[in-house]
Amino acid sequence: MSLLLEMFTYPFILRAFVVGILVSLCAALLGVPLVLKRYSMIGDGLSHVSFGALSVALACGWSPLPVSIPVVIAAALALLRMTERSRMGADAAIAVTSASALAVGIIVTSLTTGMTTDVDSYMFGSILAMDRADVVLSVVLSAAVLALFVLFYHRLFAITFDESFSRATGVKVGLYNTLLSVLTALTIVLGMRMMGAMLISSLVIFPALSGMRVLKSFRGVVLCAAVLSVASFCAGLTASYLLGTPVGASVVLVNLAVFLVCCAIGHKAR
Amino acid sequence: MSDEKKLLIDCRDVTLGYEGRAIGSHLNFQVHSGDYLCIVGDNGSGKSTLLKALLGLLRPMEGQIRTDRSLGGGAIGYLPQQTRAQRDFPATVSEVVLSGFLSARKGRFFYTAAEKSKALMNMGKLGVLELKDRCYRELSGGQQQRVLLSRALCAAGTLLILDEPVTGLDPEAAHDMYRTLAYLNRTEGLAIVMVTHDLPNVLKYATHILHAGRRGWFFGTAAAYLASPYGKKLGGDGQ
Numbered sequence: 309m310s311l312l313l314e315m316f317t318y319p320f321i322l323r324a325f326v327v328g329i330l331v332s333l334c335a336a337l338l339g340v341p342l343v344l345k346r347y348s349m350i351g352d353g354l355s356h357v358s359f360g361a362l363s364v365a366l367a368c369g370w371s372p373l374p375v376s377i378p379v380v381i382a383a384a385l386a387l388l389r390m391t392e393r394s395r396m397g398a399d400a401a402i403a404v405t406s407a408s409a410l411a412v413g414i415i416v417t418s419l420t421t422g423m424t425t426d427v428d429s430y431m432f433g434s435i436l437a438m439d440r441a442d443v444v445l446s447v448v449l450s451a452a453v454l455a456l457f458v459l460f461y462h463r464l465f466a467i468t469f470d471e472s473f474s475r476a477t478g479v480k481v482g483l484y485n486t487l488l489s490v491l492t493a494l495t496i497v498l499g500m501r502m503m504g505a506m507l508i509s510s511l512v513i514f515p516a517l518s519g520m521r522v523l524k525s526f527r528g529v530v531l532c533a534a535v536l537s538v539a540s541f542c543a544g545l546t547a548s549y550l551l552g553t554p555v556g557a558s559v560v561l562v563n564l565a566v567f568l569v570c571c572a573i574g575h576k577a578r
Numbered sequence: 579m580s581d582e583k584k585l586l587i588d589c590r591d592v593t594l595g596y597e598g599r600a601i602g603s604h605l606n607f608q609v610h611s612g613d614y615l616c617i618v619g620d621n622g623s624g625k626s627t628l629l630k631a632l633l634g635l636l637r638p639m640e641g642q643i644r645t646d647r648s649l650g651g652g653a654i655g656y657l658p659q660q661t662r663a664q665r666d667f668p669a670t671v672s673e674v675v676l677s678g679f680l681s682a683r684k685g686r687f688f689y690t691a692a693e694k695s696k697a698l699m700n701m702g703k704l705g706v707l708e709l710k711d712r713c714y715r716e717l718s719g720g721q722q723q724r725v726l727l728s729r730a731l732c733a734a735g736t737l738l739i740l741d742e743p744v745t746g747l748d749p750e751a752a753h754d755m756y757r758t759l760a761y762l763n764r765t766e767g768l769a770i771v772m773v774t775h776d777l778p779n780v781l782k783y784a785t786h787i788l789h790a791g792r793r794g795w796f797f798g799t800a801a802a803y804l805a806s807p808y809g810k811k812l813g814g815d816g817q
Binding site: 344345346458459460461462463465466469470472473474475476477478479519520523524525526527528529 | 667716733
């Protein structure tokens with residue numbers, strides 16, 4: 309118990325908690341429409357693009373966030389266009405984009421700094437990565453995501469459930485899709501340095517899937533995903549501190565465990 | 579006869595197409611209140627393109643589609659084809675039905691009490707009221723269509739536009755759907771515009787037919803359609 313209390317005396321762990329809770333809340337909320345609209349892979353693609361952008365920024369000695377945020381937002385908009393245009397080729401397009409971005413990142417690093425611990429922490433995450441700017445940005449971001457969800461909840465439901473009906477009734481579907489992908493891009497850029505480029509997309513996908521297993525209403529799934537995501541993050545971070553395991557991987561495994569439990573509950577209820 | 583009826587949609591000399599390729603050219607037809615118009619025709623003949631144009635999602639290349647003022651601002655009851663993503667969507671029936679009230683003109687963020695009671699009324703009309711807290715994905719195909727039809731009723735009171743509403747339904751559910759539509763058309767006075775492949779059943783209910791063919795288009799009353807070359811060919815096919 310004293311070990312747990314001691315944990316909160318380290319400022320970097322406190323920062324990790326604040327940023328992590330806010331990021332996992334945003335990721336879970338955004339994840340529900342993304343998963344239901346079959347856009348799950350966008351998160352994965354974006355995290356790899358973000359990795360590429362961070363490596364280039366690192367190699368050139370620029371600060372990471374100002375470089376990667378515009379790049380990832382641009383990538384998010386491009387991926388969204390691709391998914392909207394051609395349903396068939398979208399998964400291939402995302403796979404190609406993410407592999408290419410990853411390759412660019414690796415080549416740039418190996419030509420300049422070499423595979424340093426910085427690069428390693430971008431790949432698999434690090435608890436030390438969060439600074440003051442991240443805390444501020446994550447507070448702003450989560451405020452934006454929460455505002456979007458509260459104010460436009462019914463419109464988000466409508467465009468997620470039935471895009472063609474919403475279009476016909478005059479809802480600006482394109483605007484909301486753009487908003488969703490820009491906010492997803494920001495969430496991923498913020499979260500990936502702690503969770504790791506390889507693991508961040510699970511934060512978007514797992515809570516939504518878990519919620520969908522046990523609940524039957526859209527409102528219920530959104531709320532459940534948010535609660536599960538924040539709880540899983542806290543449990544994962546604590547476990548990583550106590551056992552000395554990497555944060556990102558610990559959080560993902562807690563999410564997996566929660567998902568399996570939800571599957572079992574959902575199966576029993578049926 | 580049609581003088582006393584309100585003109586809802588007026589298509590004048592309309593040419594449709596997308597990406598520069600014309601599909602139907604110089605179309606002329608009208609939909610009045612109380613009409614039951616079926617759009618039939620071959621695949622790829624431009625039925626869905628026409629539907630998009632009627633919904634205001636596609637601008638015609640030439641000509642004009644005029645709609646009555648009561649249909650402005652997205653107040654059209656639209657029943658799209660179901661997508662695969664919807665079949666396992668976690669949403670209650672009332673969540674789905676209420677989403678019919680969203681249209682661009684309303685700046686409000688939440689549903690009003692009046693809208694909620696109207697949604698309940700529409701669910702009652704279509705016999706899905708007792709399903710209102712059930713999960714959409716657990717319903718049968720016919721029940722799902724009724725739910726989507728209740729949502730369409732929430733969006734509009736004068737015109738329903740349906741895109742192949744009986745595709746994927748078993749014959750009994752399809753029959754049920756047609757009877758419901760006939761009820762809405764005759765008793766509630768809703769005009770109906772429906773794209774369908776199911777010609778034999780359509781001819782029982784429709785007042786007007788729009789036939790989209792690769793070579794030409796036909797528009798007229800159901801009786802005139804049967805007497806036309808298109809309708810005669812249809813009879814010859816043994817349909």
